[in-house]
Amino acid sequence: MSKHHTPPSGVSVWLGLKDNVFTQQKTVRFGDASAVNSGRFYSILTVVILLSAWGIASALGMLESFYWPSVNATLTRMGKLLSEGFRNVAFWDHIGISVFRVLGGVLLGALVGIPLGLAMGLSSIARGLFDPIVEFMRPIPPLALIPLIILWFGIDETAKIFLLFLASLFIMTIAARSGVNSVKITKVHAAYSLGASRTQILFHVILPNALPEIFTGLRTAMGVCWGTVVAAELVAADKGVGSMIMIAKNFLQTDTVVIGIMVIGLIGYTIELGMRYLERLLIPWQGKG
Amino acid sequence: MSGIVADNISMVFTLPNGDQVHALNNVNLNVKDGEIISVLGPSGCGKTTLLNIIAGFLRPTSGKIIRENVEVTGPGSDRGMVFQQGALFEWMTVEKNIAFGPKMAGRPAAETKRKVDELLQIVGLQDFGKKPVYQLSGGMQQRVALARCLANDPEVILMDEPLGALDALTREKMQSLVLKLWKETRKTIILITHSVEEALFLGERLIVMAPRPGRILREYELPFADRGLVESPRQIKASHEFVETREEILSLIWGMEEEIMGNDQELEPA
Numbered sequence: 001m002s003k004h005h006t007p008p009s010g011v012s013v014w015l016g017l018k019d020n021v022f023t024q025q026k027t028v029r030f031g032d033a034s035a036v037n038s039g040r041f042y043s044i045l046t047v048v049i050l051l052s053a054w055g056i057a058s059a060l061g062m063l064e065s066f067y068w069p070s071v072n073a074t075l076t077r078m079g080k081l082l083s084e085g086f087r088n089v090a091f092w093d094h095i096g097i098s099v100f101r102v103l104g105g106v107l108l109g110a111l112v113g114i115p116l117g118l119a120m121g122l123s124s125i126a127r128g129l130f131d132p133i134v135e136f137m138r139p140i141p142p143l144a145l146i147p148l149i150i151l152w153f154g155i156d157e158t159a160k161i162f163l164l165f166l167a168s169l170f171i172m173t174i175a176a177r178s179g180v181n182s183v184k185i186t187k188v189h190a191a192y193s194l195g196a197s198r199t200q201i202l203f204h205v206i207l208p209n210a211l212p213e214i215f216t217g218l219r220t221a222m223g224v225c226w227g228t229v230v231a232a233e234l235v236a237a238d239k240g241v242g243s244m245i246m247i248a249k250n251f252l253q254t255d256t257v258v259i260g261i262m263v264i265g266l267i268g269y270t271i272e273l274g275m276r277y278l279e280r281l282l283i284p285w286q287g288k289g
Numbered sequence: 290m291s292g293i294v295a296d297n298i299s300m301v302f303t304l305p306n307g308d309q310v311h312a313l314n315n316v317n318l319n320v321k322d323g324e325i326i327s328v329l330g331p332s333g334c335g336k337t338t339l340l341n342i343i344a345g346f347l348r349p350t351s352g353k354i355i356r357e358n359v360e361v362t363g364p365g366s367d368r369g370m371v372f373q374q375g376a377l378f379e380w381m382t383v384e385k386n387i388a389f390g391p392k393m394a395g396r397p398a399a400e401t402k403r404k405v406d407e408l409l410q411i412v413g414l415q416d417f418g419k420k421p422v423y424q425l426s427g428g429m430q431q432r433v434a435l436a437r438c439l440a441n442d443p444e445v446i447l448m449d450e451p452l453g454a455l456d457a458l459t460r461e462k463m464q465s466l467v468l469k470l471w472k473e474t475r476k477t478i479i480l481i482t483h484s485v486e487e488a489l490f491l492g493e494r495l496i497v498m499a500p501r502p503g504r505i506l507r508e509y510e511l512p513f514a515d516r517g518l519v520e521s522p523r524q525i526k527a528s529h530e531f532v533e534t535r536e537e538i539l540s541l542i543w544g545m546e547e548e549i550m551g552n553d554q555e556l557e558p559a
Contacts, residue, residue, distance in 0.1 A: 184375055184376075186372045186375055186376040187375070187376055187377075187378065189344070189346055189364065189370065189372070189376070190370060190372060190376040190377075190437075191389070191393075192346075192363075192364035193344060193364050193365070193366065193368060193369055193370035193438075193443075193447075194366060194369070194389050194390035194393060194437070194438075194441055195365070195366030195390055195393055195394055195441060196389075196390075196393040197393070200393050204378075204389070204393070205378065208378070208380040209380075211380070283380075284421065285379040285380050285421060285423055288379050288423035
């Protein structure tokens with residue numbers, strides 16, 4: 001190799017405009033997924049283009065506020081929402097109640113689903129008993145349960161939490177069950193040879209072994225429940241981000257609707273990032289067995 | 290009588306489609322207390338099945354395993370097990386892996402800690418106690434596996450190709466470690482391997498098994514394990530006697546493999 005590479009500057013690598021030195025040494029790049037860089041520059045470009053298009057269209061007065069608000073109107077509405085809240089409920093409370101419902105539902109779903117899944121992975125009787133229920137409930141979208149739950153519980157807090165509980169329950173059950181199934185038999189054999197009892201093997205071998213899959217289930221459940229809570233609030237609620245945009249729609253407040261949608265996206269994304277962070281923190285051995 | 294006796298063990302696996310596989314046929318083996326024996330044979334000769342029966346993970350179709358005049362009916366901490374790989378608990382540090390047995394038995398924490406420290410020294414991992422096991426190399430992981438097994442102070446150690454996944458150099462070093470541990474602890478060790486050299490070097494006695502049905506074909510009494518305690522491994526492995534025995538056993542196993550290949554060709558006419 002007589003050709004000298006000047007090392008690319010840190011900024012251009014971070015932006016994805018240049019490949020790092022290691023990738024530059026590869027001659028085969030098409031088909032090598034690890035040779036595809038972040039392309040961050042183009043991500044920034046996308047955001048900038050979208051925002052400027054919105055800004056220009058607003059400045060030129062091209063936007064009909066009924067369909068899409070101008071930048072100014074949106075910022076003004078945002079300020080108002082933050083200072084006065086929406087329908088006598090503070091803006092953050094609308095978000096807070098939605099997040100609370102998700103956390104509550106997922107927590108309850110995990111509390112019931114994880115032991116159930118473990119039992120189904122460990123005992124033929126438990127598997128046989130619950131398999132029809134789990135397999136039947138699994139393909140039913142949680143939203144399809146809303147009418148029934150409204151009939152049972154009305155539209156109070158219990159109804160929403162129960163819906164989210166159901167939405168996460170089967171995800172958590174299946175995750176825990178497959179976590180048990182993925183335990184390598186040599187680890188269990190090793191533990192028995194080291195004198196561990198069944199209970200000890202459950203808590204010291206099977207459960208930690210199933211944790212990565214349980215956590216993946218938890219992440220999925222959070223995502224599904226976030227989607228479900230917003231949809232449930234659209235149908236029946238007086239508080240929460242979903243209800244906020246539905247009520248705003250009735251008052252033709254498109255700007256509030258748009259703000260609500262952005263908040264829903266941002267929070268969903270934040271939840272996902274938070275869960276990934278927790279996963280790296282709590283289960284560093286993931287994929288290293 | 291101590292040690293381990295395999296009394297006329299036969300194992301027939303019945304497959305879900307009804308076919309029967311004779312994994313072991315009338316295997317008799319008497320392992321004396323403090324003896325290190327190696328079991329060698331081509332794949333499919335039932336050596337791992339035999340070890341799993343001795344460990345108590347499988348119930349033989351007929352015959353029994355007797356330890357200290359008691360029939361083995363399940364796994365127990367008197368028979369420690371070292372697997373090829375992947376049997377460590379990757380969610381625990383090196384120390385916690387080694388302390389697993391004593392901790393499950395409810396031994397006092399201080400005593401366990403002393404033992405763990407001592408074992409870390411013996412297997413040369415004193416600086417790695419706090420590391421998660423997945424950060425260690427394959428050879429180091431197997432040293433943890435050995436230490437974890439010894440922490441429980443089992444009377445018998447069963448090794449199922451414990452060095453099989455290691456590179457040649459690490460493997461030689463680990464063989465010396467196994468010998469050293471055997472010398473210092475005088476445990477009864479049964480070692481399954483598919484390496485002729487390893488079987489010769491580590492076994493006071495070598496059992497050669499043959500497949501279809503799995504059975505013991507021949508036994509050798511060997512001097513190399515004892516010599517390995519004083520002489521250098523390279524010297525022993527290069528010695529005339531070692532090379533000669535190795536060639537003899539290799540041709541024995543080659544003969545079996547060819548027989549199997551020949552049978553396969555007869556089964557599938559071109």
